[in-house]
Amino acid sequence: MIKLINIIIIIIIINFIIPYALAVDASPSSEIKSKLEELKKGIASKAAKLKREVAQKLTNKSYVGTVENKTNNSLTVITKNGAKIVTINQDTVSPKTLNLKNYVAALGDIDDTGVLTAKKIILLPTTNSQLKTYLWGQIISISDKLITLKDKDVKNVAVSLNSQSQVKLNDFVILTGTKNGNDIFEAGFIFVIP
């Protein structure tokens, strides 16, 4: 009888305790494996997305600036971000005459070093107009179409407004426009800060 009970206990141990103990060891590794697989898939899809984004960032680009140097198959264009190299090939559509100091837009794709292979080069008119700028300030006086602003440096700035502008004394405003020869800021846009 005792032998039988012993056998039953051994069977219970083999069937319940040992697999349970093994499971304690086995389950984390299988979980890690599945997590690793998920991670691999995630990395692969992110890499593909990144690749697409990089490719997208290199296509359809433009360099706008002044021609500083010119050879048969390249131009150096001085843009607002510095000198850029533009390569020209037999497929490039460009003006018949292109001279130094010409203001141009080179359109095409760039490589990873920033060199643009031009598909088209457009000669642009040189801009002589006043540069548009912006201004922040508080209105300290209003007279007809002219107002005086106190800017961030506590300097007074005379501003001419168009007739539709509705501003009040002490308003804080953001303006865009140009400065004329008389040092008057000619505002084209006015925004009253709430």
Place this chain on the structure above:
Amino acid sequence: MKLTRKLSSKAFYLSQSLILIFGLIFLSGLYYILNSPQNNSSYTTRGPVTILPKSLRIDLDLPEENLLTFQPSVIVSGNTLPFTQVLITTDSQDLVIESKKDGSFSTVIKLDKGVNNLTAVVFGQNGESKSIERTVYYSKEKI
């Protein structure tokens, strides 16, 4: 040590059962310790303590610098301080939008044919400003 007394069958069953029960309790405890969820607030998993800079800043995600586009409008989006007025200005268009709670802002700007110089500006309480510029070329015909 040598057992001289013969165990009764009742004592034997009891001892075997106790061994089994304690074994199961021990293994259950071990399993619980190994598989209990990690405390996420532990200092090892917590990121570095960073405080958002309060100085004026502006970043533009879109449009990209030197973009050549064949669409007549472009999305302007970026990030600055929360609830801050953002002036977006081009040669022919001006508008002011306010950034959201998270500092993000987004709008659509119409483009002129050719070169478009786009500037986004934010202003602080005392008029100090930060700006960022983008050059976008709009071509009506595909090249």
